[in-house]
Amino acid sequence: MTIATADLYDERGDELDSISVQFLDLGGHAAFDGPVRTIRCHRDNGLVKAVLGTPGDGAVLVVDGGGSLESALMGDLIAASAVENGWAGVIIVGAIRDRDAIADLPLGVKALGSNPRKSAKDGAGEVDVPVEIGGVTVVPGAHLWADRDGILLTRA
DSSP states (O other), X not given: OOSOHHHHXXXXXXXXXXXXXXXXXXXXXXXXXXXXXXXXXXXXXXXXXXXHTXXXXXXXXXXXXXXXXXXXXXXXXXXHHHHHTTOOEEEEEEEESOHHHHHTSSSEEEEEEXXXXXXXXXXXXXXXXXXXXXXXXXXXXXXXXEETTEEEEEOO
16 A cells, blocks of 8 residues: 555545544554455354455455454454455454464454454355445445555445
8 A cells, every 4th residue: 555544535535435443453564455345244254264265356355243252253364365365455343363473464454353262154144245334334346445544445
């Protein structure tokens, strides 16, 4: 990413939505951007693993885990798969695990927190559907920018 989100907002303002949810920066890259893919799931990371196991082509996966911190939706093995497959980042409205290992990966990761507990792996949920985060609708195909200041995306 070549431009800070604050500068980008100063330049484009009303063209962008700003997500107000305060995420933790947990990956090796604090700044990242790319086109959006989405997943909506609850305490089941089967779809997260499957999608991050496919070519990302610089995309950012936004996972609406409903804000649950009861189990992790991504760990170090899935995050390493995302790196191998060319994903720019992952934003999880929920928890991850293996924070130390993920912090060493060249991947942008934002999440609400962490929990060592594994999630189910049944593949329950939906892929590439609009999701809402903090009152902002995140639509597949939108462009997303993230850094330590926050998250911006093209308005739906």
